[in-house]
Amino acid sequence: MHSETGTNLQFANENLVSRSHIGIPGEIGLNTKWPSGSVELFPSIEKLDGEIVLMPGDIVDDAVHIVKSPVVFQIRGGNIVDIAGESSEVNLLKAQLESFADRDHAYSIKSLDIGLLFFRDDLFSGPFDPEKTLAIDSYLRGGWVTITSGSETSDSLSVTLTTANVAFDNVEILVGGNFAATLEPDIYELALMGL
Numbered sequence: 001m002h003s004e005t006g007t008n009l010q011f012a013n014e015n016l017v018s019r020s021h022i023g024i025p026g027e028i029g030l031n032t033k034w035p036s037g038s039v040e041l042f043p044s045i046e047k048l049d050g051e052i053v054l055m056p057g058d059i060v061d062d063a064v065h066i067v068k069s070p071v072v073f074q075i076r077g078g079n080i081v082d083i084a085g086e087s088s089e090v091n092l093l094k095a096q097l098e099s100f101a102d103r104d105h106a107y108s109i110k111s112l113d114i115g116l117l118f119f120r121d122d123l124f125s126g127p128f129d130p131e132k133t134l135a136i137d138s139y140l141r142g143g144w145v146t147i148t149s150g151s152e153t154s155d156s157l158s159v160t161l162t163t164a165n166v167a168f169d170n171v172e173i174l175v176g177g178n179f180a181a182t183l184e185p186d187i188y189e190l191a192l193m194g195l
Contacts, residue, residue: 001112001145001166009050009075011043013168018042037116045078045109052147054085054159057127061146061158062096064133080107080149093157097149100156106149107156113146114166114174132162143177 001009019040052073059066071085071093080097083090100106123141124132135141145164150156163177172180 001161001164003053003055003161003164005055005070005163006051006053006072007161007164009048009052011048015044016041038113039116040111040113042111043078043109048075048078048109050075052159052161054089054161055163057132058162059132059160060092060096061160062155063092065092066128066130066132068128075109078109080109093159096157100150100154102151102154102156105151105156108149108151110148110150110152110155113148115141115144115146117142127162142179143174145174 001007019042020038021040022037052075054060054067054071054073056068056070057066067089069086069089071083071089073080074082074084083093097106141162143164144160144162145166146158146160148155148158161177164174165172165176166174173183174180178184
């Protein structure tokens with residue numbers, strides 16, 4: 001995962017655990033995220049190093065907050081080791097992490113969730129549209145990537161990058177927060193979606 005603004009997070013796909021969420025329940029009582037879909041990746045965190053840069057318009061899910069100024073997370077050995085940026089945003093993120101009861105896992109990167117639900121580009125009125133914060137609870141827009149830290153049983157912090165690039169084996173699937181050209185719905189798929 002990378003961006004022109006400095007996000008650079010790479011991990012090997014060997015021993016990568018993944019889980020997908022789709023709109024079809026597989027058993028009685030199973031909740032789904034209809035009409036969305038997403039792929040959740042659980043990388044081996046010991047080898048997870050890099051930077052995550054939250055840019056204006058990205059979302060701090062837990063605080064239902066749209067980021068107003070850049071914030072940089074330094075990741076070493078799968079743990080958030082530093083958070084830098086404008087003080088009010090950094091303080092918000094640190095307060096969220098410090099409020100987590102399991103202090104041993106609060107700063108551990110747990111998963112990356114890649115949204116698959118297609119939206120037209122004009123759905124939101126701009127990067128600070130408050131409707132964006134509603135979108136994270138009910139569906140994950142195709143092209144958005146949510147990074148979650150915490151323990152196996154609970155989350156300490158979730159942030160959603162809305163303009164990241166994501167590649168698997170050097171094949172880009174997301175570019176600037178949208179599906180890469182080969183993954184964009186064609187006119188027939190758009191018609192089926194009513195768009």
